[in-house]
Amino acid sequence: MPRTYRIGDLAQALAVSVETIRYYERESLLPPPARSEGNYRLYDQAQRQHLQFVLHCRALDMTHDEIRRLLKLREAPELECAEVNALLDEHIGHVTARIRALRALQSELRTIRNQCANPRATKDCGILHELAGSPAPTSRNAAALAVHDRPRRGR
Amino acid sequence: MPRTYRIGDLAQALAVSVETIRYYERESLLPPPARSEGNYRLYDQAQRQHLQFVLHCRALDMTHDEIRRLLKLREAPELECAEVNALLDEHIGHVTARIRALRALQSELRTIRNQCANPRATKDCGILHELAGSPAPTSRNAAALAVHDRPRRGR
DNA sequence: TGCACACCCTGTAGTAACTTCAGGGTCAAG
DNA sequence: CTTGACCCTGAAGTTACTACAGGGTGTGCA
Numbered sequence: 075m076p077r078t079y080r081i082g083d084l085a086q087a088l089a090v091s092v093e094t095i096r097y098y099e100r101e102s103l104l105p106p107p108a109r110s111e112g113n114y115r116l117y118d119q120a121q122r123q124h125l126q127f128v129l130h131c132r133a134l135d136m137t138h139d140e141i142r143r144l145l146k147l148r149e150a151p152e153l154e155c156a157e158v159n160a161l162l163d164e165h166i167g168h169v170t171a172r173i174r175a176l177r178a179l180q181s182e183l184r185t186i187r188n189q190c191a192n193p194r195a196t197k198d199c200g201i202l203h204e205l206a207g208s209p210a211p212t213s214r215n216a217a218a219l220a221v222h223d224r225p226r227r228g229r
Numbered sequence: 230m231p232r233t234y235r236i237g238d239l240a241q242a243l244a245v246s247v248e249t250i251r252y253y254e255r256e257s258l259l260p261p262p263a264r265s266e267g268n269y270r271l272y273d274q275a276q277r278q279h280l281q282f283v284l285h286c287r288a289l290d291m292t293h294d295e296i297r298r299l300l301k302l303r304e305a306p307e308l309e310c311a312e313v314n315a316l317l318d319e320h321i322g323h324v325t326a327r328i329r330a331l332r333a334l335q336s337e338l339r340t341i342r343n344q345c346a347n348p349r350a351t352k353d354c355g356i357l358h359e360l361a362g363s364p365a366p367t368s369r370n371a372a373a374l375a376v377h378d379r380p381r382r383g384r
Numbered sequence: 385t386g387c388a389c390a391c392c393c394t395g396t397a398g399t400a401a402c403t404t405c406a407g408g409g410t411c412a413a414g
Numbered sequence: 415c416t417t418g419a420c421c422c423t424g425a426a427g428t429t430a431c432t433a434c435a436g437g438g439t440g441t442g443c444a
Binding site: 123126127130134135155158159162163165166169170172173176177179180182183184186187190199206 | 278281282285289290310313314317318320321324325327328331332334335337338339341342345361
Protein backbone atom coordinates (compact mmCIF):
# COMPACT_ATOMS: atom_id res chain seq x y z
CA MET A 75 0.00 0.00 0.00
CA PRO A 76 1.40 3.38 -1.02
CA ARG A 77 2.15 5.77 1.80
CA THR A 78 0.66 9.24 1.58
CA TYR A 79 1.89 12.51 2.96
CA ARG A 80 0.06 15.62 3.86
CA ILE A 81 1.45 18.87 2.54
CA GLY A 82 3.28 19.69 5.75
CA ASP A 83 5.07 16.34 5.79
CA LEU A 84 6.14 16.73 2.20
CA ALA A 85 7.30 20.27 2.82
CA GLN A 86 9.42 19.20 5.75
CA ALA A 87 10.83 16.18 3.94
CA LEU A 88 12.02 18.30 1.04
CA ALA A 89 12.87 21.40 3.07
CA VAL A 90 10.53 23.72 1.25
CA SER A 91 7.62 25.79 2.49
CA VAL A 92 4.00 24.65 2.36
CA GLU A 93 3.06 27.83 0.53
CA THR A 94 5.65 27.17 -2.12
CA ILE A 95 4.19 23.74 -2.81
CA ARG A 96 0.70 25.18 -3.18
CA TYR A 97 2.14 27.91 -5.37
CA TYR A 98 3.84 25.37 -7.63
CA GLU A 99 0.55 23.58 -8.02
CA ARG A 100 -1.13 26.80 -9.14
CA GLU A 101 1.78 27.33 -11.52
CA SER A 102 1.25 23.88 -13.03
CA LEU A 103 4.67 22.70 -11.92
CA LEU A 104 2.94 19.98 -9.90
CA PRO A 105 -0.17 18.01 -10.81
CA PRO A 106 -3.15 18.54 -8.49
CA PRO A 107 -2.90 15.86 -5.79
CA ALA A 108 -5.63 13.66 -4.34
CA ARG A 109 -7.69 15.07 -1.51
CA SER A 110 -8.72 13.61 1.83
CA GLU A 111 -12.27 13.72 3.19
CA GLY A 112 -11.48 16.98 4.90
CA ASN A 113 -10.11 18.41 1.64
CA TYR A 114 -6.46 18.06 2.64
CA ARG A 115 -3.95 17.48 -0.16
CA LEU A 116 -2.54 13.93 -0.17
CA TYR A 117 0.75 13.18 -1.90
CA ASP A 118 2.35 9.87 -2.76
CA GLN A 119 5.84 8.76 -3.62
CA ALA A 120 5.55 9.68 -7.30
CA GLN A 121 4.44 13.21 -6.51
CA ARG A 122 7.27 13.53 -4.05
CA GLN A 123 9.72 12.69 -6.80
CA HIS A 124 8.00 15.07 -9.15
CA LEU A 125 8.46 17.85 -6.63
CA GLN A 126 12.06 16.88 -6.11
CA PHE A 127 12.68 17.21 -9.83
CA VAL A 128 11.18 20.68 -9.79
CA LEU A 129 13.17 21.73 -6.75
CA HIS A 130 16.35 20.54 -8.34
CA CYS A 131 15.63 22.57 -11.43
CA ARG A 132 14.91 25.63 -9.29
CA ALA A 133 18.14 25.10 -7.38
CA LEU A 134 19.76 25.36 -10.80
CA ASP A 135 17.96 28.68 -11.22
CA MET A 136 15.74 27.60 -14.07
CA THR A 137 12.56 29.57 -14.62
CA HIS A 138 9.16 28.01 -14.19
CA ASP A 139 8.78 28.12 -17.91
CA GLU A 140 11.98 26.17 -18.50
CA ILE A 141 10.92 23.62 -15.91
CA ARG A 142 7.52 23.17 -17.51
CA ARG A 143 9.26 22.51 -20.80
CA LEU A 144 11.50 19.89 -19.20
CA LEU A 145 8.52 18.27 -17.50
CA LYS A 146 6.77 17.98 -20.80
CA LEU A 147 9.82 16.38 -22.36
CA ARG A 148 10.02 13.97 -19.47
CA GLU A 149 6.54 12.78 -20.28
CA ALA A 150 7.46 11.98 -23.86
CA PRO A 151 9.98 9.16 -23.38
CA GLU A 152 10.00 8.12 -27.01
CA LEU A 153 11.21 11.47 -28.34
CA GLU A 154 14.83 12.41 -28.65
CA CYS A 155 16.31 14.45 -25.89
CA ALA A 156 18.11 16.92 -28.12
CA GLU A 157 15.74 19.56 -26.84
CA VAL A 158 16.76 18.85 -23.28
CA ASN A 159 20.35 19.42 -24.28
CA ALA A 160 19.49 22.66 -26.03
CA LEU A 161 17.56 23.97 -23.07
CA LEU A 162 20.43 23.21 -20.74
CA ASP A 163 23.02 24.73 -23.06
CA GLU A 164 21.01 27.88 -23.29
CA HIS A 165 20.68 28.04 -19.55
CA ILE A 166 24.41 27.57 -19.08
CA GLY A 167 24.90 30.45 -21.50
CA HIS A 168 22.73 32.72 -19.34
CA VAL A 169 24.64 31.85 -16.22
CA THR A 170 27.99 32.42 -17.89
CA ALA A 171 26.93 35.81 -19.18
CA ARG A 172 25.67 36.79 -15.76
CA ILE A 173 28.97 35.84 -14.16
CA ARG A 174 30.86 37.94 -16.67
CA ALA A 175 28.64 40.93 -15.99
CA LEU A 176 29.02 40.60 -12.24
CA ARG A 177 32.80 40.41 -12.54
CA ALA A 178 32.84 43.71 -14.40
CA LEU A 179 30.60 45.16 -11.72
CA GLN A 180 32.83 43.89 -8.96
CA SER A 181 35.90 45.43 -10.46
CA GLU A 182 34.25 48.78 -10.90
CA LEU A 183 32.94 48.71 -7.36
CA ARG A 184 36.46 48.02 -6.11
CA THR A 185 37.85 50.90 -8.13
CA ILE A 186 35.29 53.23 -6.65
CA ARG A 187 35.87 51.94 -3.19
CA ASN A 188 39.55 52.74 -3.51
CA GLN A 189 38.71 56.41 -4.01
CA CYS A 190 38.23 56.66 -0.28
CA ALA A 191 40.62 54.63 1.80
CA ASN A 192 40.48 56.89 4.85
CA PRO A 193 37.31 58.27 6.34
CA ARG A 194 36.94 61.98 5.87
CA ALA A 195 34.13 64.50 5.57
CA THR A 196 31.54 63.35 3.05
CA LYS A 197 31.92 66.54 1.08
CA ASP A 198 35.46 65.43 0.21
CA CYS A 199 34.60 61.75 -0.15
CA GLY A 200 36.06 60.41 -3.38
CA ILE A 201 33.37 57.76 -3.64
CA LEU A 202 30.52 60.22 -3.70
CA HIS A 203 32.33 62.30 -6.27
CA GLU A 204 32.92 59.26 -8.41
CA LEU A 205 29.29 58.26 -8.24
CA ALA A 206 28.24 61.72 -9.34
CA GLY A 207 29.94 61.19 -12.70
CA SER A 208 28.43 59.18 -15.48
CA PRO A 209 28.55 55.38 -15.27
CA ALA A 210 31.59 53.60 -16.70
CA PRO A 211 30.91 52.06 -20.11
CA THR A 212 31.44 48.56 -18.68
CA SER A 213 28.92 48.85 -15.90
CA ARG A 214 26.38 50.69 -18.00
CA ASN A 215 24.56 47.50 -18.89
CA ALA A 216 26.09 45.15 -16.40
CA ALA A 217 23.32 45.25 -13.86
CA ALA A 218 20.66 44.84 -16.48
CA LEU A 219 22.05 41.49 -17.53
CA ALA A 220 20.23 39.02 -15.31
CA VAL A 221 20.59 35.26 -15.54
CA HIS A 222 17.31 35.40 -17.36
CA ASP A 223 16.32 38.24 -19.60
CA ARG A 224 13.97 40.58 -17.91
CA PRO A 225 10.45 40.49 -19.27
CA ARG A 226 9.70 43.12 -21.92
CA ARG A 227 6.28 44.12 -20.81
CA GLY A 228 6.06 45.73 -17.40
CA ARG A 229 7.11 44.39 -14.06
CA MET B 230 19.93 81.92 -16.79
CA PRO B 231 19.64 78.24 -15.99
CA ARG B 232 18.52 76.03 -18.83
CA THR B 233 15.58 73.75 -18.19
CA TYR B 234 14.69 70.42 -19.74
CA ARG B 235 11.40 68.71 -20.13
CA ILE B 236 11.25 65.11 -19.05
CA GLY B 237 11.69 63.77 -22.57
CA ASP B 238 14.87 65.79 -23.12
CA LEU B 239 16.32 64.61 -19.83
CA ALA B 240 15.42 61.03 -20.61
CA GLN B 241 17.12 61.18 -23.98
CA ALA B 242 20.18 62.95 -22.61
CA LEU B 243 20.75 60.27 -20.00
CA ALA B 244 19.48 57.33 -22.08
CA VAL B 245 16.74 56.32 -19.70
CA SER B 246 12.99 56.10 -20.22
CA VAL B 247 10.54 58.82 -19.32
CA GLU B 248 8.57 56.34 -17.24
CA THR B 249 11.65 55.45 -15.22
CA ILE B 250 12.24 59.09 -14.32
CA ARG B 251 8.67 59.51 -13.14
CA TYR B 252 9.00 56.24 -11.26
CA TYR B 253 12.18 57.42 -9.51
CA GLU B 254 10.35 60.54 -8.45
CA ARG B 255 7.57 58.47 -6.88
CA GLU B 256 10.25 56.37 -5.19
CA SER B 257 11.84 59.49 -3.70
CA LEU B 258 15.05 58.92 -5.58
CA LEU B 259 14.55 62.30 -7.24
CA PRO B 260 13.09 65.47 -5.72
CA PRO B 261 9.84 66.66 -7.30
CA PRO B 262 10.81 69.11 -10.05
CA ALA B 263 9.32 72.48 -10.91
CA ARG B 264 6.29 72.53 -13.19
CA SER B 265 5.46 74.60 -16.23
CA GLU B 266 2.17 76.39 -16.78
CA GLY B 267 0.82 73.32 -18.50
CA ASN B 268 1.94 71.12 -15.59
CA TYR B 269 4.97 69.72 -17.40
CA ARG B 270 7.95 68.74 -15.26
CA LEU B 271 10.91 71.11 -15.66
CA TYR B 272 14.42 69.99 -14.75
CA ASP B 273 17.60 72.00 -14.34
CA GLN B 274 21.28 71.16 -14.34
CA ALA B 275 21.35 70.17 -10.67
CA GLN B 276 18.49 67.72 -11.10
CA ARG B 277 20.18 66.27 -14.11
CA GLN B 278 23.25 65.56 -12.00
CA HIS B 279 21.12 64.13 -9.27
CA LEU B 280 19.58 61.70 -11.73
CA GLN B 281 23.00 60.83 -13.08
CA PHE B 282 24.11 59.91 -9.59
CA VAL B 283 21.11 57.64 -9.18
CA LEU B 284 21.64 56.02 -12.57
CA HIS B 285 25.26 55.33 -11.78
CA CYS B 286 24.28 53.65 -8.53
CA ARG B 287 21.70 51.55 -10.36
CA ALA B 288 24.28 50.59 -12.96
CA LEU B 289 26.23 49.27 -9.99
CA ASP B 290 23.15 47.25 -9.06
CA MET B 291 22.40 49.04 -5.83
CA THR B 292 18.87 48.86 -4.53
CA HIS B 293 16.68 51.92 -4.23
CA ASP B 294 17.10 51.67 -0.52
CA GLU B 295 20.88 51.74 -0.71
CA ILE B 296 20.71 54.69 -3.08
CA ARG B 297 18.41 56.62 -0.77
CA ARG B 298 20.90 56.06 2.03
CA LEU B 299 23.73 57.36 -0.12
CA LEU B 300 21.70 60.37 -1.16
CA LYS B 301 21.06 61.22 2.44
CA LEU B 302 24.77 60.97 3.21
CA ARG B 303 25.52 63.20 0.26
CA GLU B 304 23.37 65.89 1.78
CA ALA B 305 25.33 65.90 5.01
CA PRO B 306 28.74 67.13 3.83
CA GLU B 307 30.08 67.73 7.31
CA LEU B 308 29.70 64.13 8.47
CA GLU B 309 32.34 61.50 8.02
CA CYS B 310 31.96 59.21 5.10
CA ALA B 311 32.76 55.99 6.95
CA GLU B 312 29.16 54.96 6.34
CA VAL B 313 29.58 55.38 2.62
CA ASN B 314 32.54 53.04 2.78
CA ALA B 315 30.59 50.51 4.81
CA LEU B 316 27.68 50.56 2.41
CA LEU B 317 29.96 50.00 -0.53
CA ASP B 318 31.90 47.23 1.20
CA GLU B 319 28.68 45.46 2.01
CA HIS B 320 27.52 45.79 -1.55
CA ILE B 321 30.80 44.40 -2.88
CA GLY B 322 30.29 41.49 -0.50
CA HIS B 323 26.89 40.76 -2.01
CA VAL B 324 28.28 40.79 -5.51
CA THR B 325 31.18 38.54 -4.57
CA ALA B 326 28.88 36.03 -2.91
CA ARG B 327 26.61 36.01 -5.92
CA ILE B 328 29.52 35.31 -8.24
CA ARG B 329 30.63 32.39 -6.08
CA ALA B 330 27.14 30.93 -6.09
CA LEU B 331 26.85 31.26 -9.83
CA ARG B 332 30.18 29.55 -10.38
CA ALA B 333 29.00 26.56 -8.36
CA LEU B 334 25.81 26.56 -10.38
CA GLN B 335 27.69 26.69 -13.64
CA SER B 336 29.86 23.75 -12.73
CA GLU B 337 26.91 21.64 -11.69
CA LEU B 338 25.07 22.52 -14.87
CA ARG B 339 28.08 21.43 -16.92
CA THR B 340 28.29 18.15 -15.03
CA ILE B 341 24.65 17.47 -15.74
CA ARG B 342 25.01 18.49 -19.36
CA ASN B 343 27.81 15.94 -19.76
CA GLN B 344 25.43 13.15 -18.80
CA CYS B 345 24.03 13.33 -22.28
CA ALA B 346 26.56 14.01 -25.00
CA ASN B 347 24.64 12.24 -27.76
CA PRO B 348 20.95 12.66 -28.41
CA ARG B 349 18.95 9.55 -27.57
CA ALA B 350 15.41 8.77 -26.48
CA THR B 351 14.36 10.97 -23.53
CA LYS B 352 13.58 7.92 -21.45
CA ASP B 353 17.30 7.10 -21.46
CA CYS B 354 18.46 10.69 -21.21
CA GLY B 355 21.07 10.98 -18.48
CA ILE B 356 20.19 14.60 -17.86
CA LEU B 357 16.59 13.93 -16.96
CA HIS B 358 17.69 11.11 -14.69
CA GLU B 359 20.16 13.38 -12.99
CA LEU B 360 17.54 16.09 -12.46
CA ALA B 361 15.22 13.57 -10.86
CA GLY B 362 17.68 13.03 -8.01
CA SER B 363 17.99 15.42 -5.11
CA PRO B 364 19.87 18.66 -5.67
CA ALA B 365 23.62 18.65 -5.09
CA PRO B 366 24.53 20.19 -1.74
CA THR B 367 26.40 22.99 -3.50
CA SER B 368 23.51 24.07 -5.65
CA ARG B 369 20.90 23.69 -2.95
CA ASN B 370 21.12 27.33 -1.92
CA ALA B 371 22.98 28.68 -4.88
CA ALA B 372 20.05 30.11 -6.75
CA ALA B 373 18.56 31.63 -3.64
CA LEU B 374 21.63 33.78 -3.12
CA ALA B 375 20.88 36.87 -5.13
CA VAL B 376 23.07 39.95 -5.19
CA HIS B 377 20.59 41.35 -2.74
CA ASP B 378 18.80 39.23 -0.21
CA ARG B 379 15.29 38.53 -1.26
CA PRO B 380 12.69 40.42 0.74
CA ARG B 381 11.32 38.57 3.77
CA ARG B 382 7.73 39.58 3.57
CA GLY B 383 5.87 38.45 0.50
CA ARG B 384 6.36 39.47 -3.07
C1' DT C 385 -8.92 78.87 -37.48
C1' DG C 386 -8.72 74.02 -37.35
C1' DC C 387 -6.34 69.97 -36.98
C1' DA C 388 -2.75 66.62 -36.83
C1' DC C 389 0.84 65.04 -34.13
C1' DA C 390 4.39 64.80 -30.81
C1' DC C 391 4.76 65.26 -26.32
C1' DC C 392 3.16 65.44 -21.45
C1' DC C 393 0.01 64.07 -17.39
C1' DT C 394 -2.07 60.56 -13.77
C1' DG C 395 -3.33 56.16 -12.38
C1' DT C 396 -3.53 51.28 -12.73
C1' DA C 397 -1.94 46.81 -13.76
C1' DG C 398 1.37 43.45 -15.25
C1' DT C 399 6.10 40.93 -14.74
C1' DA C 400 9.00 36.47 -11.61
C1' DA C 401 8.85 33.68 -7.93
C1' DC C 402 7.52 33.64 -4.19
C1' DT C 403 5.91 35.20 1.00
C1' DT C 404 2.53 36.95 4.14
C1' DC C 405 -1.86 37.57 5.89
C1' DA C 406 -6.83 37.32 6.81
C1' DG C 407 -10.47 34.53 7.75
C1' DG C 408 -11.83 30.47 8.08
C1' DG C 409 -12.19 24.70 8.34
C1' DT C 410 -10.27 19.75 10.28
C1' DC C 411 -8.85 16.67 13.60
C1' DA C 412 -6.59 14.39 17.44
C1' DA C 413 -5.48 14.80 22.33
C1' DG C 414 -6.69 16.12 26.98
C1' DC D 415 -15.64 20.57 24.59
C1' DT D 416 -11.88 23.16 24.06
C1' DT D 417 -7.12 23.80 22.75
C1' DG D 418 -3.64 23.63 19.38
C1' DA D 419 -1.48 22.06 15.34
C1' DC D 420 -2.39 21.66 10.97
C1' DC D 421 -4.97 22.54 6.60
C1' DC D 422 -7.85 25.45 3.14
C1' DT D 423 -8.68 29.63 -0.27
C1' DG D 424 -7.98 34.13 -1.91
C1' DA D 425 -5.85 38.50 -1.92
C1' DA D 426 -2.10 41.53 -1.39
C1' DG D 427 2.80 42.74 -0.81
C1' DT D 428 7.86 42.57 -2.46
C1' DT D 429 11.73 44.77 -6.49
C1' DA D 430 12.42 47.79 -10.16
C1' DC D 431 10.46 48.71 -13.58
C1' DT D 432 7.38 48.65 -18.16
C1' DA D 433 3.04 49.19 -20.51
C1' DC D 434 -1.26 50.94 -21.27
C1' DA D 435 -5.66 53.62 -20.95
C1' DG D 436 -7.65 57.91 -21.10
C1' DG D 437 -6.86 62.26 -21.12
C1' DG D 438 -4.40 67.36 -21.58
C1' DT D 439 -0.66 70.66 -24.04
C1' DG D 440 1.62 72.94 -27.62
C1' DT D 441 3.50 73.73 -32.13
C1' DG D 442 3.46 73.61 -37.18
C1' DC D 443 0.93 73.72 -41.23
C1' DA D 444 -2.94 74.39 -44.56
